[in-house]
Amino acid sequence: MIKSTIKGVGFYVPDNVVTNDDLSQLMTTNDEWITERTGIKERRHRKNRNDSQETAAYLGFKASEKALAKAGLTAKDIDYIVFATLSPDYYFPGCGVLLQDMLGCDTIGALDVRNQCSGFVYSMSVANAFIKSGTYKNILVVGAEVHSFGLDFSDEGRGVSVIFGDGAGAVVLCATEDETSGDILAVNMHSEGKYADELCTQFPGSKFGWSDRMRKEPENVTNKEVYPIMNGNFVFKHAVTRFPETMLEALNKAGKTVEDLDMFIPHQANLRIAQFVQQKFGLPDDKIFNNIQKYGNTTAASIPIALSEAIEEGKIKRGDLVLLSAFGSGFTWGSVLFEY
Secondary structure (H helix, E strand, C coil), X not given: CCEEEEEEEEEECXXXXXXXXXXXXXXXXXXXXXXXXXXXXXXXXXXXXXXXXXXXHHHHHHHHHHHHHHHCCCHHHCCEEEEECCCCCXXXXXXXXXXXXXXXXXXXXXXXXXXXXXXXXXXXXXXXXXXXXXXXXXXXXXXXXXXXXXXXXXXXXXXXXXXXXXXXXXXXXXEECCCCCCEEEEEXXXXXXXXXXXXXXXXXXXXXXXHHHHHHCHHHCCHHXXXXXXXXXXXXXXXXXXXXXXXHHHHHHHCCCHHHCCEEEECCCCHHHHHHHHHHHCCCHHHECCCHHHHCECXXXXXXXXXXXXXXXXXXXXXXEEXXXXXXXXXXXXXXXXXX
């Protein structure tokens, strides 16, 4: 029986640390306000918001190099790339092909996933299906974001802009028939598109307009359209409902219980959401991993960054049962349960 086992993980974040105090110089906010509402103390932003070098594809490339090294593989060993991001280098083509070129892979397939905060969970589900079907043997799964270039650092946008950071994480998922190796045991993916407008960026697109509108009538393109908008309370209420549902679905599918878990890694959206879920399931502190305090919400990158750090710190060991769960824009949500 073919298993999907994680051979290597890696992450990369820009060197530039942006604290809550730094943001207070740009908008009316403070460390206490941000910490109380989100749990975030700092995040990483690329040094220059207009930098054309430190892009989502580049961050993904740096994380992928580390993941490949940990897996003991080279770019030539990779059969397929799945790249999750909401902040691509170009509107099109996607970042997957850019990463394929940067790494020097063969002319392999590259798929981009646009599922925002649940993008990495969706990507792992897709990669697992390809491996279990025998289609590919070694798949590189990447989540990478550069939010800092597209945030509104004014009082109008502070409710959103204080939350997000830049970064990337990568996982090398491999096929194996070794009975002692880990495996992905259960996955699930869900969506509820009627709530799309509660967390979105409207412009540009075929609904609110394209570049011709920006050129011809820039004075009519509003901040609400250009920058991310979020109904925070509404999103929070749905997240704390969907997280437990998707977690239990994955565990039940695999015949496992919460007590069997060695580590739970939630999408790093808001520390309060993670704490709510932890309390609901009675998880001890050593069975949940949060690093939003250091990196903010890095959307598709948050779970692979956290997974990589947890492994580096020895909090996840071979044979451990690990659950990854995410909820975000769309609304979309899902989980991946695996033995590491």
